[in-house]
Amino acid sequence: MESKIEVLSTITVDHTDDLYKIVDMLNRTLKRNDLMFGLALEGNNKNKAIFTIYRT
Incomplete structure (x- = not known):
């Protein structure tokens, strides 16, 4: 069984403690x-985070 993950969107945002x-x-x-x-x-850079949306 093959699993394909597709990246839909990626953005760099300011990191905050509650972002997770x-x-x-x-x-x-x-x-x-x-x-x-x-x-x-x-x-x-610990002040920036990369947020990514995937389709599985």
């Missing part, structure tokens, strides 16, 4: 719609 809570809520709410959300720090 939004990503978690989106993943829990929209997983049945084949959507997944990711959050990563931007390289060495």
Whole structure:
């Protein structure tokens, strides 16, 4: 069984301590719609985060 994940959109935003809570809520709410959300720090810059939306 092959799983294909497609990147729909990516944006760089200012990092805040609670940003992960939004990503978690989106993943829990929209997983049945084949959507997944990711959050990563931007390289060495701890003040920026990369938010990505995927279709699974």
